Amino acid sequence: MAKVTLGLLQHACSADPAANLKTTLALADQAARRGANIICTQELFRSQYFCQSEDHANFGLAEKIPGPTTDAFRRLAKRRGVVMVASLFERRASGLYHNTAVVIDADGSILGIYRKMHIPDDPLYYEKFYFTPGDTGFRAWDTRFGKIGVLICWDQWYPEAARLTALQGAEILLYPTAIGWHPAEKKAHGALQHGAWETIQRSHAVANGCFVAACNRVGHETPAGGQGIEFWGQSFVAGTSGQVLARASASEPELLLVPVDLGQVDETRTHWPFLRDRRIDAYGDLTRRFSD
Numbered sequence: 001m002a003k004v005t006l007g008l009l010q011h012a013c014s015a016d017p018a019a020n021l022k023t024t025l026a027l028a029d030q031a032a033r034r035g036a037n038i039i040c041t042q043e044l045f046r047s048q049y050f051c052q053s054e055d056h057a058n059f060g061l062a063e064k065i066p067g068p069t070t071d072a073f074r075r076l077a078k079r080r081g082v083v084m085v086a087s088l089f090e091r092r093a094s095g096l097y098h099n100t101a102v103v104i105d106a107d108g109s110i111l112g113i114y115r116k117m118h119i120p121d122d123p124l125y126y127e128k129f130y131f132t133p134g135d136t137g138f139r140a141w142d143t144r145f146g147k148i149g150v151l152i153c154w155d156q157w158y159p160e161a162a163r164l165t166a167l168q169g170a171e172i173l174l175y176p177t178a179i180g181w182h183p184a185e186k187k188a189h190g191a192l193q194h195g196a197w198e199t200i201q202r203s204h205a206v207a208n209g210c211f212v213a214a215c216n217r218v219g220h221e222t223p224a225g226g227q228g229i230e231f232w233g234q235s236f237v238a239g240t241s242g243q244v245l246a247r248a249s250a251s252e253p254e255l256l257l258v259p260v261d262l263g264q265v266d267e268t269r270t271h272w273p274f275l276r277d278r279r280i281d282a283y284g285d286l287t288r289r290f291s292d
Helices: 017-033 056-061 068-080 153-157 159-166 183-208 263-271
Strands: 004-008 038-040 083-093 095-102 110-115 140-143 145-148 172-176 211-217 217-222 228-232 236-238 245-249 256-261
Touching: 004 017, 004 095, 004 211, 017 038, 017 256, 038 172, 056 068, 068 083, 068 095, 083 145, 083 172, 083 211, 095 145, 110 140, 145 159, 153 172, 153 183, 159 172, 172 183, 183 211, 183 228, 183 236, 211 217, 236 256, 245 256
Parallel strands: 004 038, 038 083, 145 172, 172 211
Antiparallel strands: 004 256, 083 095, 095 110, 140 145, 211 236, 217 228, 236 245
């Protein structure tokens, strides 16, 4: 299909995983009824953002894939004929956990998974305590509604990740996300931080001639006490020239529905032939940590 509608599910999360799943399924169902073809959840939607502390009890939030959450989304995808991208805390084995996105086609089948490759370790983002770096590589999947690639949150900052996923043929890059401000820093740095986040992702759309969709959460969460994180919402979709096609609220739950024309991918890549002119013979040093 040349023309498809993306549905991004932006909402707040409570401390109750069952309630969060119910909320997200209801939003996904609503998105499908309103015409969405490809629906994306925010990162780790089943819980509040638990990585604000290093607490072994939080491993109890993880689940197997397939499991109860993927089963629920498979049923919804099949019933509504939509593609689902669902973010999960994956329990792969005892002591082995991943931050994972599941891609479900419109017939309810699991096409595959992507495990987050870049794992941050910053104040209140202690993800290295929980997540093993991904080992799936960068992937794209042929779905009923186009070829999509999935990356997760901290992956957003890496041009290499976007490029390698686009080189798999992805027409749309989807980024389930959980990012926000430290309240004490918001006044001094908030606008710059959000601007950088949006700009780098819009640049991925330009450099690769594809659509980019980022789905973030809203709400002020303090599961570990202290000031917590104020999530900045503003989920958005960028077009193949980097233009913002639609942007959600900074503070309110929102179902962002955005129609896109996948024919623009071929048109943009033909007129701006960055993939043609890449000097792949000269990029060997990209595999080095630093050129000393």
